[in-house]
Amino acid sequence: MGVTIKDIAKRLGVSATAVSKALNDRDDVSNELKVKVRKIAEEMDYSPNSLAKRLVTNKSNTIGVFMFSRQKNSGHDPFGFQFLSGIMEEANRNGYDIVLFSTDSDLLAEKSYIKLCKERKVEGAIFTGLRLDDPHLEEIKESPFPISIIDTEVKGNNVSFISTDNRKGVRLALNYLWKLGHRRIAIINGHKKAMVSHLRYNAYKEFLEEKGQFREELVFTGDFTERSGYLCGGKILELKDRPSAVFVASDLMALGVIKKFKEEGLKLPEEMSIVGFDNIFPGEFNEPALTTIGQNAFEMGVEAVNWVLKRINGEKGNKKILLEPELIIRDSCDTNQFQWLERVTAKS
Amino acid sequence: MGVTIKDIAKRLGVSATAVSKALNDRDDVSNELKVKVRKIAEEMDYSPNSLAKRLVTNKSNTIGVFMFSRQKNSGHDPFGFQFLSGIMEEANRNGYDIVLFSTDSDLLAEKSYIKLCKERKVEGAIFTGLRLDDPHLEEIKESPFPISIIDTEVKGNNVSFISTDNRKGVRLALNYLWKLGHRRIAIINGHKKAMVSHLRYNAYKEFLEEKGQFREELVFTGDFTERSGYLCGGKILELKDRPSAVFVASDLMALGVIKKFKEEGLKLPEEMSIVGFDNIFPGEFNEPALTTIGQNAFEMGVEAVNWVLKRINGEKGNKKILLEPELIIRDSCDTNQFQWLERVTAKS
DNA sequence: TTAGATAACTTTAACGTTAAAGTTAGGAGT
DNA sequence: ACTCCTAACTTTAACGTTAAAGTTATCTAA
Numbered sequence: 001m002g003v004t005i006k007d008i009a010k011r012l013g014v015s016a017t018a019v020s021k022a023l024n025d026r027d028d029v030s031n032e033l034k035v036k037v038r039k040i041a042e043e044m045d046y047s048p049n050s051l052a053k054r055l056v057t058n059k060s061n062t063i064g065v066f067m068f069s070r071q072k073n074s075g076h077d078p079f080g081f082q083f084l085s086g087i088m089e090e091a092n093r094n095g096y097d098i099v100l101f102s103t104d105s106d107l108l109a110e111k112s113y114i115k116l117c118k119e120r121k122v123e124g125a126i127f128t129g130l131r132l133d134d135p136h137l138e139e140i141k142e143s144p145f146p147i148s149i150i151d152t153e154v155k156g157n158n159v160s161f162i163s164t165d166n167r168k169g170v171r172l173a174l175n176y177l178w179k180l181g182h183r184r185i186a187i188i189n190g191h192k193k194a195m196v197s198h199l200r201y202n203a204y205k206e207f208l209e210e211k212g213q214f215r216e217e218l219v220f221t222g223d224f225t226e227r228s229g230y231l232c233g234g235k236i237l238e239l240k241d242r243p244s245a246v247f248v249a250s251d252l253m254a255l256g257v258i259k260k261f262k263e264e265g266l267k268l269p270e271e272m273s274i275v276g277f278d279n280i281f282p283g284e285f286n287e288p289a290l291t292t293i294g295q296n297a298f299e300m301g302v303e304a305v306n307w308v309l310k311r312i313n314g315e316k317g318n319k320k321i322l323l324e325p326e327l328i329i330r331d332s333c334d335t336n337q338f339q340w341l342e343r344v345t346a347k348s
Numbered sequence: 349m350g351v352t353i354k355d356i357a358k359r360l361g362v363s364a365t366a367v368s369k370a371l372n373d374r375d376d377v378s379n380e381l382k383v384k385v386r387k388i389a390e391e392m393d394y395s396p397n398s399l400a401k402r403l404v405t406n407k408s409n410t411i412g413v414f415m416f417s418r419q420k421n422s423g424h425d426p427f428g429f430q431f432l433s434g435i436m437e438e439a440n441r442n443g444y445d446i447v448l449f450s451t452d453s454d455l456l457a458e459k460s461y462i463k464l465c466k467e468r469k470v471e472g473a474i475f476t477g478l479r480l481d482d483p484h485l486e487e488i489k490e491s492p493f494p495i496s497i498i499d500t501e502v503k504g505n506n507v508s509f510i511s512t513d514n515r516k517g518v519r520l521a522l523n524y525l526w527k528l529g530h531r532r533i534a535i536i537n538g539h540k541k542a543m544v545s546h547l548r549y550n551a552y553k554e555f556l557e558e559k560g561q562f563r564e565e566l567v568f569t570g571d572f573t574e575r576s577g578y579l580c581g582g583k584i585l586e587l588k589d590r591p592s593a594v595f596v597a598s599d600l601m602a603l604g605v606i607k608k609f610k611e612e613g614l615k616l617p618e619e620m621s622i623v624g625f626d627n628i629f630p631g632e633f634n635e636p637a638l639t640t641i642g643q644n645a646f647e648m649g650v651e652a653v654n655w656v657l658k659r660i661n662g663e664k665g666n667k668k669i670l671l672e673p674e675l676i677i678r679d680s681c682d683t684n685q686f687q688w689l690e691r692v693t694a695k696s
Numbered sequence: 697t698t699a700g701a702t703a704a705c706t707t708t709a710a711c712g713t714t715a716a717a718g719t720t721a722g723g724a725g726t
Numbered sequence: 727a728c729t730c731c732t733a734a735c736t737t738t739a740a741c742g743t744t745a746a747a748g749t750t751a752t753c754t755a756a
Contacts, residue, residue, distance in 0.1 A: 002466070004712055015736050020714060030734060047466040052712035055399045056741050065448075081429035083548040088450040097468070100446045102436040118350070120445070255633055282630035285603055302383065343391075352742055363706050368744060378704060400742035642725050 003046045007303045011040055028340050038126075054121070056266075062097045062312040063087075063308060066113055066123040068129035079278070079297045083128050083150060086301020094309055096123075124308035126150065128303075131144075131193040141265040153320070160307045162325070166196055169293040169325030170203035170247070173275040177245045178325055179209065180335060182273060184243040186218040188213035188232045188253055193228045194224070200249045200277070218243055222253045229256025237264055245273035246332070247317070251292055258286060273333035289330035296323055319330035359388055371396070400467070410445045411435075411656060412470040414461055416477035424496050427626070427645045431476050431498060434649020442657055444471075451477075452498055461485045472656035474498065474649075479541040494659035496652035500543040501668070508655045508667045514544055517641040517673030518551035518595070521623040524639075524675055525593045526559065528683060532591040534566040536580045542572070542605045548597045548625070566591055570601045577604025585612055593621035593681070599628040599640055606634060606680070623683035627674075637678035644671055674686060 005023070014033065021029045022037035054060045065087060067080055084100075091098050099120055101113070112138055125143075128150040134140075140147060142155035175186055183302075187204045188323040190197040194274050201219070209216035220235055222228030229248060233256065236246065248254035255274035258268065266272055268288050276283060276292035279288040283290035303321050310317045352372070359362040362381065368378045370385035388394075402408045415428055428527050432448075439446050447468055449461075456538060461484055463475050473491075476498040482488075487496060489504035501509040525533055535552045538545040549567070556562035568583055570576030577596060581604065584594060596602035602624035606616065613618055616636050624631060624640035633640035658665045 005714095006712075016712085017714075017737080018735060020712095021735090022713085028734065033734080034737095047463055049403070049469065050467045050710050051399050051403045051469055051715075052741090055397070055711090055743090056713045058717080058741070060399065083433070084429070084432075084448075085450075088448055094451040098448045100432075100436055100448050102440040115395055119398045121397065121399055136626055173491075259633075282633045284608075284632045285630045287635045350742095353744095354742075363746075364742085365707080366705060368742095372744085376704065381704080398709090399743050402711095402743075403713090403741090404743045404745080407712070626704090 001291045002348045003044045005046075006204070007044060008037060008040050008046060010311060011044075012036060014284045020188070025288070046315050052334065056220050060097075060121040060123055061095055062099055062120060062122045063091050063305065064113075064117045064120060064125040065098055066103050066104045066125065066127045066130075067100070068127070068131065068134075073302045077144045078278070079295075080128070082297035083301040084306075086298040086303075087126055087305050088301075090302040090305040094305070095304075096309070110314055111141055112136045114143055117145065123312050126308065127303045129153070129167055130154070132195055140260075148307045150300055150304055158311070159302075160311075160317075160321065162304045162321045163323070164295040164300070165322040166199040166325075167203040167206075168322075169277065169295070170200050172325055172327045173247050173277070173293050174204065176329070177247065177273060177275060177333065180245075180333060182220065182243075182245040183213055184215070184241070184245070185213070186220065186236055186237075186243040186246045188220045188222050188229060188246060190253070191221065191223040197249065204247065205219070220257075221284065222249075223254060226252050226256035226259075229253030230260045231256075233257035233260030234264075237261070237266075242272075245275070248274060248276050251276040251278040251283045251290060254292070254332075255282060255286055258288075258290075261330045268337070269332050269334040271334075275333060279328055284330070286332075288332045291332045292324040292328050293331045294328045296326075299323055351392045352397070353394075355392060356385060356388050356394060359385060381485060385523035386503075401665055408445075408469040408471055410447055410464045410468060411439050411653065412461075412468060412469045412473040413446055413448050413477050414451050414473065415448070415483075415661075416451045416475070418480065421428035427628070427643075428476070430574070430645035431649040431652075434472055434646040434651075435653050436649075438650040439465050439651040441655070442471070442655075444657070449616070460484045460487055466492065469485070471660050472496070474652045474656065475500070478502070480543055481541050488632070490553055494656045496655045498648055506659070508652075508659075508669065509663075509671045510652045510655065511544070512643040512648070512673045513670040514547040515551040515554075516670075517625060517643070518548050519555055520675045521641050522555045522674055523551065524677070525595065525623060525681065528593075528621065528681060530591075530593040531559075531561055532563070532566065532589070532593070533561070534568065534584055534591040534594045536568045536570050536577060536584075536594060536596045537595045538601070539569065539571040544599065545569075546636060552595065566592055570597075570604075572600060573600050574600050574607075577601030578586060578608045579604075581608030581613075585614075587607070591620075596622060596624050597633045599624040599626040599638060602638055602640070602680075603630060603634055605627040606636075606638070617680050617682040618684070619682075623681060632678070634680075635678045637679045639680045640676050642676045644674075647671055 004026055005016050005019045011020045019037050022034045023041065088098055099122065101116060105286060122145065122176060124146040125150045130149055130152040138156055140159060143156065143158045146158050148160045148162050150162045161164060174185060185208065189201050205214055220232040222232050230254065236242065246257060248257055258274060260267060261272055276290045279292045279294035283292055300323060305315060307321065353364050353367045366377060366381060367385050370382045372391065436446055449464060449468065470493065472494040474496045478497055478500040485502060488502055488507060491504065491506045494506050496508045496510050499511045502576055522533060522647045528565060534554065535548050544694055553562055568580040570580050577600065584590065594605060596605055606622060609616060609620055625640050627640045627642035655665060655669065
């Protein structure tokens, strides 16, 4: 069908190997031949068959990507695309192809991720949104090729953990609220199947215990959806002794909480301060604009690729890469609590 | 390195071809052998080498995807991911792999999209966000493999156009505003390098000319960003004779317009009605919640894949697929204009 | 009984590329 | 004049799979 190396060889009266070498700029062919070959290749509109090349060199130059999106099909997972942009750019920059697998196709019902990857001969893989109860977790641990997992830590010889420093992020949020004078701070956490939920809960508990202010009854659990935030918001309002602030483990849930609070007539941020986590776009447009902890999703994708590439090249490198979170102050926290606290402290 | 068909063959004392046939469930091998082969394959953890298979069968089972994202890296393009979800699911459902190309890598500086695809032997490709001034447009027109282009129409033998029915969408929006009583309706359109901008402008002009209400001075042009919406909002406020409603050709811009209007103290929706286009997530959380025209991005991805697959299978099919837009009524339009209009009409 | 069919294989070659091991002519060194 | 070297190739084989064309032994039908 297409033009091959052989066609060029025939036309020039040389061997296919010579053409191959010329095209790859090897130093055991003359410059003359290189020039000729390139000219003819151009003329005949030759394009190399990467399948053949990959087969013979036993190098696929491919990275597999699996995205288990938190909110399937809804497009409410703006991180998915940001991860992917980072992955794509970094991979292509290094001459690697990205093969993307849908994580709820029939394919996965029959074959494991690892099997799928082996067939494609991918040199490495990247997972996002992997849950702690995933049935293939054991297999991942023993992967023969390197895997970067974003936001889920799986202990394995060939597996890395790429994430935001969640502990630091939570402390950034809580410390901000603390300095504003808040003492009763509730948490709305994500579901337990996400690794980050554990990290965030632990950091929350640690921080408040340090301050002697941890209260079991202020811990609420959602599932990262807006709806669940809305529901938890309702529960918070039912509390006899309401908190003055809520740390919400995802912006999407935070949006739901705020919706509920507004519906119930709360003045925001005066009557309740809220800090989210993620820094998704809609938070900027919410009223009040959402104060949150920003994650650099694009960069996480880049790091995920880099770790895999390092492994492929035989380097060892740290298996845990945590990016810096960032406190993004907008309008969802009451900044006057501080003055209130000062008055209280002055009195005592 | 890995286990091959030959290893299985050796172990069973049969030919490699027999093993291949058994694994592919051909009918010229005995059931006995099939059973044995499958057992051994499992036992040896065999996985087929798709590269070899693709090379010999001359079928790559791969579709290339290029996404020129409107807002690079910002993650403000929630459609990108929705398209992709649809593409991914439908492709994998049909046994096809998706290879994703970053559209601003060095790769593309050197090689054209088509060349990249040829090397990977993709059977078809999908483009999103392609601009009318793209330097490779001519090459796309003459593509040897089928290409679905989302939201940009390129006339070519092997090229299809997958989009929302933009004309219908615009008419849905304008008709809604018209029925609410609006007569001076401005438009903030996207830049001219996007095909949809032309379609939307034409539909806008057509509708208002039908009503004898088209005014050149009410046409504004942004570039799909929030910032440009904000700027156009300012220009609208400078008008001596203000419109009572604005149709904005993207939600992102609509958010910007609203921001500007609110900053300038306009009461919304009473003093200005706004309809967006796209139905992106943040619109729901805006105040007022954005009335808009919804596009089904997931389904557009699915259709794009389906067209390509049809072509691959030799079917002809329509080269233009338009999905139905949907009017999503929220709170950004003043519904009392209608009464006002009734009063006016009653008087005359 | 014997040609013909059929089931269940095997053999050969090919896909397009490259790695590894030749080959050859000409030049350098002594 | 001889060996040795080097540049610039060519030849052979391989990567793992499958298509196409054999090869048997056994069965079928008249």
